[in-house]
Amino acid sequence: MKVVHILSGPIxxxxxxxxxxxxxxxxxxxxxxLILTTDKTAKGSRIxxxxxxxxxxxIFKLSRPIDRFLSRVIFRNQSDVMFSTGMLGLIWPLISxxxxxxxxxxxxxxxxxxxxxxxxLKKPVVVSVRDxxxxxxxxxxxxxxxxxxxxxxxxxxALGSAYSIDLSTIYQYLKRKLLPNIPMLPLxxx
Numbered sequence: 001m002k003v004v005h006i007l008s009g010p011i012x013x014x015x016x017x018x019x020x021x022x023x024x025x026x027x028x029x030x031x032x033x034l035i036l037t038t039d040k041t042a043k044g045s046r047i048x049x050x051x052x053x054x055x056x057x058x059i060f061k062l063s064r065p066i067d068r069f070l071s072r073v074i075f076r077n078q079s080d081v082m083f084s085t086g087m088l089g090l091i092w093p094l095i096s097x098x099x100x101x102x103x104x105x106x107x108x109x110x111x112x113x114x115x116x117x118x119x120x121l122k123k124p125v126v127v128s129v130r131d132x133x134x135x136x137x138x139x140x141x142x143x144x145x146x147x148x149x150x151x152x153x154x155x156x157x158a159l160g161s162a163y164s165i166d167l168s169t170i171y172q173y174l175k176r177k178l179l180p181n182i183p184m185l186p187l188x189x190x
Contacts (some may be wrong), residue, residue, distance in 0.1 A: 002032040004101040006050065008110045011042035015108030015130045020044070022105070022128075034097055038112070050112075053094045063088040063111035070167055071138070075159035082140040083158045084133060085171050089114025092121045115178035125184040135175070137168025 003026055005019050019035060026033035027045065035042070036050040038060065051057040063084075071083045090112050092098045098121065105126040106113050118125065131140040137153030139146075146157050153168035155161055161168070 001103070002034070002101045003103045003105060004097055005033070005035045005105045005107055006109050006112055007035055007037040007039075007107045008112050009038065009108055011037055011039045011044075011047070013108065015128075018128065018130070019105075019107040023047075034101075036095070036097060048097070050090075050095070053091075056090045056094055059088050059090055060111050067138075071159055075156075075161050075167060079143060079158055079160065081143050081158035083138045083156075083168075084110060084140065085138055085167065086114045086133070086175070087116070087171075089117035091117060115175050118182050119178070121182070123183070125182055127184060134179075135172075137170075137172035139168070 005023055007016055007019050010016065011020075016037070016039075023033045023035050023046070033046060035044075035047045037047060038050055040049055042049070051060055066087060067084045070085060070087075088111070092104075098104060101123065103124050103126060104121055105128060107128045108130055113127075127134060132142065132149065133140045136142060136149040137156060139149070139156075139158045142149055143157040148154065148156070148168075149172065153172040154164045154166055156166055156168035159166060159168060
């Protein structure tokens with residue numbers, strides 16, 4: 001069995017430490033485990049750079065600016081709440097290690113994971129839930145006292161939106177429609 005872990009951000013982050021612990025544990029059990037990361041400086045046993053294909057590199061580099069544009073320019077979000085749409089995601093079949101894997105484990109995957117492209121994996125997905133983004137309209141951690149994600153996002157305080165249907169409503173709806181069609185196991189861990 002081959003497990004590939006997807007990780008965005010520095011290999012020294014908290015999410016990365018959890019991913020490394022899981023990865024090393026699987027290697028000790030004799031399971032073929034590989035970490036693919038956006039951190040070019042990452043070194044270690046079976047750790048590789050993820051963004052080797054030029055198309056995926058461009059997608060990754062555009063994802064954060066697009067999210068910032070949508071949340072800060074269109075909605076004039078001035079809060080410090082992290083908000084990501086997940087509009088862009090990598091084209092997974094372009095990555096040979098993904099094609100050859102049996103299971104894909106998303107760790108911290110900002111700018112990589114999208115409900116729109118995840119279906120292209122065509123294999124079981126495990127998501128290590130390290131924040132609340134998977135089930136909100138875009139917040140990684142909702143603003144204080146906001147529980148709208150439990151029913152329907154809208155009038156999003158993270159966006160500074162007064163509209164009952166806004167970016168958070170649309171993306172929460174799309175996640176709820178698209179993600180159940182993917183063989184996925186959310187795994188909550190620290």
